[in-house]
Amino acid sequence: MLKVHNLSKNYGSRSVLNDVSFNVKEGEVIGLVGENGAGKSTLLQILATLQRPTSGSITLYDKSYENKKKLRKEIGFVPQDIAIWDEFTVEENMVFFEKLAWGNKTKDQLKKLCLDMKLDRWKEPVTSLSGGMKRKLNIAISLIHDPNLLLLDEPTVGIDLKSRKEIGNYLQRLASDKGKIILYTSHDMDEIITLCDRIVCIGEDPFYQDLLQKAGKSIIPV
Amino acid sequence: MKAIVQTRLIHLKKHWVSLIFWLAFPVIATVAIMGLTNSLQQDSKVPVGIVLEETTPLATTLVDSIKRTPIIQVYQLSEEEALYQLQQHKLDSVFIIQDGYEEQIMKGSRNRLIKSYRSDLSFAYTPIAEMIISYVQQDTGRTKAAYTIQELNKQYSNSTQNWTWGEIIEKSKDIEKEENLLYTTFRFFNADTEADANQFVLFNPWGLWAVFAFLSTCMIMDWIIKERRKSLTPRFSFMHISLKSYLLKNAGLYLLLFIIVDIMTLILFKFNMREVITQDLIGSILSFRLILLMGAFLLAILSTRLPTYYGISFILTLIIAIISGAILPNEGLMTQYPWLEIANPLAPFLSREIGYGWFIVFGSLIGIWFVRKEKRNVKGA
Numbered sequence: 001m002l003k004v005h006n007l008s009k010n011y012g013s014r015s016v017l018n019d020v021s022f023n024v025k026e027g028e029v030i031g032l033v034g035e036n037g038a039g040k041s042t043l044l045q046i047l048a049t050l051q052r053p054t055s056g057s058i059t060l061y062d063k064s065y066e067n068k069k070k071l072r073k074e075i076g077f078v079p080q081d082i083a084i085w086d087e088f089t090v091e092e093n094m095v096f097f098e099k100l101a102w103g104n105k106t107k108d109q110l111k112k113l114c115l116d117m118k119l120d121r122w123k124e125p126v127t128s129l130s131g132g133m134k135r136k137l138n139i140a141i142s143l144i145h146d147p148n149l150l151l152l153d154e155p156t157v158g159i160d161l162k163s164r165k166e167i168g169n170y171l172q173r174l175a176s177d178k179g180k181i182i183l184y185t186s187h188d189m190d191e192i193i194t195l196c197d198r199i200v201c202i203g204e205d206p207f208y209q210d211l212l213q214k215a216g217k218s219i220i221p222v
Numbered sequence: 223m224k225a226i227v228q229t230r231l232i233h234l235k236k237h238w239v240s241l242i243f244w245l246a247f248p249v250i251a252t253v254a255i256m257g258l259t260n261s262l263q264q265d266s267k268v269p270v271g272i273v274l275e276e277t278t279p280l281a282t283t284l285v286d287s288i289k290r291t292p293i294i295q296v297y298q299l300s301e302e303e304a305l306y307q308l309q310q311h312k313l314d315s316v317f318i319i320q321d322g323y324e325e326q327i328m329k330g331s332r333n334r335l336i337k338s339y340r341s342d343l344s345f346a347y348t349p350i351a352e353m354i355i356s357y358v359q360q361d362t363g364r365t366k367a368a369y370t371i372q373e374l375n376k377q378y379s380n381s382t383q384n385w386t387w388g389e390i391i392e393k394s395k396d397i398e399k400e401e402n403l404l405y406t407t408f409r410f411f412n413a414d415t416e417a418d419a420n421q422f423v424l425f426n427p428w429g430l431w432a433v434f435a436f437l438s439t440c441m442i443m444d445w446i447i448k449e450r451r452k453s454l455t456p457r458f459s460f461m462h463i464s465l466k467s468y469l470l471k472n473a474g475l476y477l478l479l480f481i482i483v484d485i486m487t488l489i490l491f492k493f494n495m496r497e498v499i500t501q502d503l504i505g506s507i508l509s510f511r512l513i514l515l516m517g518a519f520l521l522a523i524l525s526t527r528l529p530t531y532y533g534i535s536f537i538l539t540l541i542i543a544i545i546s547g548a549i550l551p552n553e554g555l556m557t558q559y560p561w562l563e564i565a566n567p568l569a570p571f572l573s574r575e576i577g578y579g580w581f582i583v584f585g586s587l588i589g590i591w592f593v594r595k596e597k598r599n600v601k602g603a
Binding site: 101 | 454
């Protein structure tokens with residue numbers, strides 16, 4: 001379980017997150033929504049141990065966030081920018097990151113990981129892939145070390161509907177079949193409503209809360 | 223380390239052509255420039271025909287002296303061939319060392335020892351003739367002095383020891399070497415003067431190599447900027463190796479690669495340029511390579527954009543080429559600005575020393591960079 005308690009983050013005198021608290025169980029897909037600058041990416045980066053909170057505490061499976069190195073083995077982070085080697089093939093990208101990842105995976109296992117996401121162009125260079133395929137590879141690389149907590153920062157931005165659906169379906173399967181905790185930011189409300197079990201609204205703008213209430217989604221109070 | 227080697231090989235598979243080009247660039251450029259300048263030097267020498275009518279030691283020594291003169295290309299020919307080539311203007315002038323040269327010299331005679339020919343297009347006849355005359359006068363003067371000493375020895379010395387003519391001549395040559403009054407030579411910063419005194423080498427090969435090696439190291443180390451892409455940086459937080467360790471360990475692999483190439487360069491220079499391999503040379507090459515790599519590593523760490531990095535690399539290469547004295551003589555510059563010698567990273571290498579100063583500076587900076595924590599509070603909420 002992921003427990004976030006009274007989490008705050010300030011940049012100088014500017015407060016970005018103020019006393020955010022919520023819990024997430026295994027197998028849940030949680031959406032993070034809010035206007036630009038509300039602090040979604042900041043919250044995701046704090047959960048990914050890439051930033052320190054100003055105050056508050058986080059635990060993942062009762063492990064404190066103080067020991068970042070140990071914790072990072074449990075975390076998969078999908079950055080908003082596509083973080084892959086453009087000059088490599090899909091295979092080379094997967095093998096490259098596997099060599100530097102915790103734990104070992106065979107080439108077949110890596111290939112299966114890609115195929116599960118409907119990424120079947122194993123030998124092709126990244127430059128020949130569509131935006132959707134690149135996004136899938138971006139996610140697949142973050143899953144190489146088999147993390148229990150997957151944090152995705154707008155993973156489907158700028159891609160076609162089919163690829164978006166495929167990624168969404170895969171993430172739902174990952175949560176339900178393997179009990180992974182998935183936190184997901186997106187500006188696409190339809191995607192959030194379809195994909196996520198519960199939603200955290202960041203920021204003070206009531207727009208998102210109203211929209212979600214009308215859609216009958218469960219909102220996590222922060 | 224196995225993972226580092228494997229991941230590096232994936233990268234190198236994509237860039238092997240440029241890697242090989244830049245690895246080979248210093249040695250190829252050095253050999254090409256040395257070859258070109260040597261051939262240009264040969265072409266610009268004045269062609270002079272020498273006809274040797276006798277092969278006595280004094281006559282052959284004179285020919286050797288003329289041959290060692292850097293501005294003359296000596297062709298030893300028969301009289302007939304030499305005069306024919308002079309007529310064809312293939313030779314600037316012809317000098318015939320006549321039969322009986324040594325005998326005349328030993329008698330102290332200075333008349334009609336050498337016969338010379340010139341054509342209407344001989345532009346260097348006068349200075350060459352003067353130069354040859356000076357060599358002959360040196361021999362006659364020395365001989366005359368030897369006879370005078372022998373005479374004085376007979377008249378005034380009570381010693382039973384009699385010096386031979388040959389001994390006096392050898393002694394006078396030794397004294398000439400030790401007490402040369404007029405000794406000027408063109409030399410490079412920190413070059414071995416004795417070796418270069420008569421060779422007039424236009425470039426110091428190791429100096430040239432060092433300048434090109436500086437540029438090639440910078441060009442090869444551009445992988446640091448390419449692989450330190452902002453988008454890829456967060457990935458390394460979720461791997462068993464940090465980005466800094468990844469960069470440092472890869473730099474270590476490149477160091478190994480550079481050292482292998484440097485050893486091959488050393489062997490090539492040994493056979494191609496008759497370079498003597500000494501422990502000092504090997505030590506200075508290794509330390510120079512380490513300093514170069516550390517310098518390029520730091521420059522790449524500080525740069526975020528490739529064009530800026532390439533620009534700075536070229537400018538630094540140019541500055542180092544000028545201040546190092548490796549390509550142009552810089553003694554005037556060094557006299558005026560002595561601190562340049564300390565600032566010059568090539569100086570320890572060119573004087574076959576280990577550059578401890580640069581090693582400590584670069585090593586400390588890399589150490590600080592490695593232990594320094596990255597600022598985590600990035601914007602982008």
